[in-house]
Amino acid sequence: MALRGERVTMAHGGGGQAMRDLIAEVFTGVFQPPGNEDQARLMVDALQEPGARLAFTTDSFVVSPLEFPGGDIGKLAVCGTVNDLAVGGARPLWLSASFIIEEGCEIALLRRIVATMAAEAEAAGVRIVTGDTKVVERGKGDGVFITTSGIGVIPPGCDLAATRIAPGDAVIVNGVLGDHGAAILAARGDLALSTDLQSDCAGLGHLMQAALAAAPGIHAARDCTRGGLASALNEMAAEAGLAVEVQEDALPLRPEVVGMCEILGLDPLYLANEGRLVLFCPADQAEAVVAAMRARPEGAGACIIGRAHAGQPGRVTLRTAFGGARIVDMLVGEQLPRIC
Amino acid sequence: MALRGERVTMAHGGGGQAMRDLIAEVFTGVFQPPGNEDQARLMVDALQEPGARLAFTTDSFVVSPLEFPGGDIGKLAVCGTVNDLAVGGARPLWLSASFIIEEGCEIALLRRIVATMAAEAEAAGVRIVTGDTKVVERGKGDGVFITTSGIGVIPPGCDLAATRIAPGDAVIVNGVLGDHGAAILAARGDLALSTDLQSDCAGLGHLMQAALAAAPGIHAARDCTRGGLASALNEMAAEAGLAVEVQEDALPLRPEVVGMCEILGLDPLYLANEGRLVLFCPADQAEAVVAAMRARPEGAGACIIGRAHAGQPGRVTLRTAFGGARIVDMLVGEQLPRIC
Structure with a gap:
């Protein structure tokens, strides 16, 4: 040596x-x-x-x-x-x-x-x-x-971009949200939180290839890292010039993450992920994408969470189980530093 | 804003x-x-x-x-x-x-x-x-x-590598050595050195293309950054399995740099450069390389400083003006931290 x-x-x-x-x-x-x-x-x-x-x-x-x-x-x-x-x-x-x-x-x-x-x-x-x-x-x-x-x-012919998102597109994520941010927060130790949460950190190359093979009509995808799902959706909606509506009861969230966020006053939609992506595809290909994702461990929790529509450009809303709606804005300021 | x-x-x-x-x-x-x-x-x-x-x-x-x-x-x-x-x-x-x-x-x-x-x-x-x-x-x-x-x-056909260096190859640099390291050292201010030295920092892409156009037979080149000319030559000699001899009186060094090194007990051959390269080419193409370099401002000080020969593999020696020789070894430990 x-x-x-x-x-x-x-x-x-x-x-x-x-x-x-x-x-x-x-x-x-x-x-x-x-x-x-x-x-x-x-x-x-x-x-x-x-x-x-x-x-x-x-x-x-x-x-x-x-x-x-x-x-x-x-x-x-x-x-x-x-x-x-x-x-x-x-x-x-x-x-x-x-x-x-x-x-x-x-x-x-x-x-x-x-x-x-x-x-x-x-x-x-x-x-x-x-x-x-x-x-x-x-x-x-x-x-x-x-x-x-x-x-x-x-490859030739593959052209994913937020500008290709169309009204009616389904919004899909590949699994539970916020585990990475919550796990890092707990690991810092200064909150005296005890949790079994693990980071969702995972490579998504094979998952994305599988989704594209199942549904070549995918319009756009983005990883939900700093700023979480909310920031990714806001960016994509703004670039697409469309609105996005997410169904609250469709969002995959662990009770532990929801609980930690309630204690700390955080919103899980803004928590960082390192193994989660959000993608937009024509509604008639959504089930094929979800099935292809679920066939892989890093996509086991894949589900449809909402849709794009021709509302106010850049507006992201969360539709609650009771039929109400709230605006999910860009994160202002910082939520959690040094998360990635 | x-x-x-x-x-x-x-x-x-x-x-x-x-x-x-x-x-x-x-x-x-x-x-x-x-x-x-x-x-x-x-x-x-x-x-x-x-x-x-x-x-x-x-x-x-x-x-x-x-x-x-x-x-x-x-x-x-x-x-x-x-x-x-x-x-x-x-x-x-x-x-x-x-x-x-x-x-x-x-x-x-x-x-x-x-x-x-x-x-x-x-x-x-x-x-x-x-x-x-x-x-x-x-x-x-x-x-x-x-x-x-x-x-x-x-481009096809271009294959520069230290392993291609041959006995008899000329060793060429594109200008005075050590200015970057000396300028950084002086700029730190804790040595109370007053100097007009400027870093040699420069992009060498056009220079290298000009040299290759003038002499397609160039065997290898390397930038002399951390560890300076001495480290670059040691690496290249070792990879080539050849010895390199440098003529001390051919080395382009500013008197200010030599003087600063004498005061501080440093060796200018180990000082970092950020706009200097060393290259090896067949001796009969050396003048063409030097001329092509001198036609550009970042190569104005180009000169031949030594040659490769079939001596002890990896050995770099400095031949003094009086005919003596000393071994120029790999730098052990640090000379100057945070130089680049």
């Missing part, structure tokens, strides 16, 4: 031998990127089909705590970027991973995070092909931040 | 309206990425030539201070990733940019950084097509960290 010591020091970011040892032993030894160069060089057969497009996305992950029930920052960093690609109809292919490590970070923690990332990447069918590490002084970071970027291929 | 206040708050990272306003006004309003989706969707004509390869690279930037003579973290973040693509023979096409912002960061500072990035991207002929922002609490970051990822296309 070339790596000395149990914690990251500033020397591990200095460009010399210590950095090379850290990278070789903790990162590239696990990710096994192709080649020795700083850049990955990739054959692009998948992109050479006429009409194929390249999808490119990036996200930084700063979740606190770094490890939580149901996952860790590494799982988020892989799934988050895979999902950003997937909801646009892209088949995820390659990821980059860049680490900003705080001096003093335990190397054992980094190893656990990297192992999670490798496992999630394999499950998602993507390769982590290039990366970087930087080290900042104690008190100038928070353990580790990870930025992943992803490249995928959008 | 939708943006209220002069400093970033936690609400700017919360997924709601404040975040959308910050992103729209400070980031996407300047970068003008294509489309409304979270992912960029790109036509890949340049990649559809048979034999073309895609180059993919990433780097995080944590330089301190964020603004320094000759540049800022935004210039580094664009040039660094452009250069990682360029030295592999890739033509840089698209960048992603992800920001981890510390609560309290001045919005005016972010605007300056983003303006620099937009200008550098335009100069380099690349587009910033996708991005992300996260906000961390005061004391959990350091102003702003930026991670850029880059995609480029490597």
